Amino acid sequence: MESDLVGAADNTIHRMAGDERRQQLLEVAMHLFSKHGFSGTTTKRIAEEAGVSEAMVFKHFENKDQLYTDIIDHKACSLGMESPMSVLSDFVEAKNDFGVFYHLALNALNHHRQDTEFIRLLLHSALEGHAMARTFFDSYVTTIYESIGEYIEERQKDGAFREVNPKIVVRAFSGMFIHHSMTNIIWDKDQKLLKVSNERAAKEFATVLLDGIRKKDSSSDEQNSTQVQS
Amino acid sequence: MESDLVGAADNTIHRMAGDERRQQLLEVAMHLFSKHGFSGTTTKRIAEEAGVSEAMVFKHFENKDQLYTDIIDHKACSLGMESPMSVLSDFVEAKNDFGVFYHLALNALNHHRQDTEFIRLLLHSALEGHAMARTFFDSYVTTIYESIGEYIEERQKDGAFREVNPKIVVRAFSGMFIHHSMTNIIWDKDQKLLKVSNERAAKEFATVLLDGIRKKDSSSDEQNSTQVQS
DNA sequence: ATCATATTAGTAAGTACTTACTCACCGTGT
DNA sequence: ACACGGTGAGTAAGTACTTACTAATATGAT
Incomplete structure (x- = not known):
């Protein structure tokens, strides 16, 4: 349907620092969740959009639910x-x-x-x-x-x-x-x-x-x- | 998680008239879509809630998308x-x-x-x-x-x-x-x-x-x- | 009324594919 | 040398949707 890349400005080939990647995943996931909702967003898509394998998502977050609540905690604290x-x-x-x-x-x-x-x-x-x-x-x-x-x-x-x-x-x-x-x-x-x-x-x-x-x-x-x- | 039956007042065992069943499916689906959104609602669940096999959903509606828009048309005309x-x-x-x-x-x-x-x-x-x-x-x-x-x-x-x-x-x-x-x-x-x-x-x-x-x-x-x- | 016939409501068991999630295993920088 | 960022190839359970079939009901000629 759509194709909304967001954080794919990756000239500096792979291998981010752990925290950096985690941050990026949070942002990409937030972007997708906000657009398609929780059940409308797949972990595969998140990984793709971040330019990383799906397994990485689960290295950084226990599961999809945890990723979701982490986003909210993160954002709610920093801005809301x-x-x-x-x-x-x-x-x-x-x-x-x-x-x-x-x-x-x-x-x-x-x-x-x-x-x-x-x-x-x-x-x-x-x-x-x-x-x-x-x-x-x-x-x-x-x-x-x-x-x-x-x-x-x-x-x-x-x-x-x-x-x-x-x-x-x-x-x-x-x-x-x-x-x-x-x-x-x-x-x-x-x-x-x-x-x-x-x-x-x-x-x-x-x-x-x-x-x-x-x-x-x-x-x-x-x-x-x-x-x-x- | 939840168990929200809605249209299961069926003493007169099965075999509704076509239009009747279609109407019931519309109501059940609307109830679920409104609660869990489009991608959060499965056709299986709709069928279950209506007390009917999943195939029936597709006998009455071309596909899930069509069911969704049919609900909206139906409601938008009658009430909105x-x-x-x-x-x-x-x-x-x-x-x-x-x-x-x-x-x-x-x-x-x-x-x-x-x-x-x-x-x-x-x-x-x-x-x-x-x-x-x-x-x-x-x-x-x-x-x-x-x-x-x-x-x-x-x-x-x-x-x-x-x-x-x-x-x-x-x-x-x-x-x-x-x-x-x-x-x-x-x-x-x-x-x-x-x-x-x-x-x-x-x-x-x-x-x-x-x-x-x-x-x-x-x-x-x-x-x-x-x-x-x- | 009766009984064959056509029609329709209904299902069980698939298909092809996607989902969240796992695990054994790389390769490179310090 | 080994921790750490990263992957490929899985798996089991869902997913939307289909197929091949059964049984209740309406129809209509007798």
């Missing part, structure tokens, strides 16, 4: 788990509402764009019911819901926000940017339907969340509000 | 394709903003909840890059973006909505309820993180979209500074 809250703390302390939500969204959108493969892998494993997906969700997503939820609660006490269930607000807002990323990653890769920069998207999403789309002051000025620049 | 806009036309004509967005969301949420298997199938096929996923997206999703987009444009001309790219608004709003459904379907099936009725969710989402979460009458607004230059 760096708390998204750390970047926001300044804005949270300053109670800069727009800053908080803008950077939350922008940060996520940038991550998703640069780590498409991991997102696809995550989705595959979630659909297939792999245990790791649950782990990721429990430790990562729950954290965000709590942190952002707390911020919203605080701002409600300040009288700055309406009284809505904070979790619903988090769901609504994360829905905006996560669904935006998902659409671009799995449905509309060439962004025929909607093409915007991450900055623009984050800005509009944050503005909608905070102010909605309905004009509030129908009395005074008719149209100025937010200006749109493409 | 009924335009979600038809329900909204009354609200659109009345320019009932809340009505439009509330019922758009509620309708989708109810559909997603009652047709979880099809949603999972759709996601699997999109991830696996099956041609049908693209078809579904092109014909179904695009339609919604256009219809709702037009409504928003109209309301902007009325001076009722701010000037934002309508497509971004659609993306933001559809993100709220689609991501809500997706989360409940693939990540948080028992809704530990957030449990709300579809009516409640639709209401809050529509309200957030229209009015945001920030209080408008903030006379005591000290720091807003919602300016960020990208």
Whole structure:
């Protein structure tokens, strides 16, 4: 069907160092798993793509399952788990509402764009019911819901926000940017339907969340509000 | 691992009518495909689950691929394709903003909840890059973006909505309820993180979209500074 | 109704090939 | 000299799909 080579820039003939090859196998495997899922990816194909015999895969990884979870551990540690809250703390302390939500969204959108493969892998494993997906969700997503939820609660006490269930607000807002990323990653890769920069998207999403789309002051000025620049 | 029988309420021993069996095979296969994906589902397993020999699968369907696309055609015609806009036309004509967005969301949420298997199938096929996923997206999703987009444009001309790219608004709003459904379907099936009725969710989402979460009458607004230059 | 006939639902046992995984064995650099 | 990166040739269990066949049922002429 397809032929997607990836790590075959091998002029320096064979014989990599062990760790190097292991790393390469992880990358090749991730690429394939993210494209075809777990059961859609064969160990033979992984080996081929890495330019190595199938036996090598099993020298470096106990079995296919182990390889899969190793990829996830590896990636989850290096990229996924760096708390998204750390970047926001300044804005949270300053109670800069727009800053908080803008950077939350922008940060996520940038991550998703640069780590498409991991997102696809995550989705595959979630659909297939792999245990790791649950782990990721429990430790990562729950954290965000709590942190952002707390911020919203605080701002409600300040009288700055309406009284809505904070979790619903988090769901609504994360829905905006996560669904935006998902659409671009799995449905509309060439962004025929909607093409915007991450900055623009984050800005509009944050503005909608905070102010909605309905004009509030129908009395005074008719149209100025937010200006749109493409 | 698991043992999920589905259509084995067979007291009337064997020998179904052809169409009946075909229907049963479609249902069983859909159930399995939605759970394990295309390559994760074997024809043997489908046959087993239907309580019939593997050969029967190939009597009714040319091959595994054909079975897959037959399921999708069948489902897409019967359930997916009924335009979600038809329900909204009354609200659109009345320019009932809340009505439009509330019922758009509620309708989708109810559909997603009652047709979880099809949603999972759709996601699997999109991830696996099956041609049908693209078809579904092109014909179904695009339609919604256009219809709702037009409504928003109209309301902007009325001076009722701010000037934002309508497509971004659609993306933001559809993100709220689609991501809500997706989360409940693939990540948080028992809704530990957030449990709300579809009516409640639709209401809050529509309200957030229209009015945001920030209080408008903030006379005591000290720091807003919602300016960020990208 | 009756019984031969045609049709259809169904199967057991294959075929040709792929799958994950193993093991005995190279060859080269330090 | 030997550890270490690497392979060729396996194996047993699956895989999608086929073949050659049986038996239940519908049909229709008598």
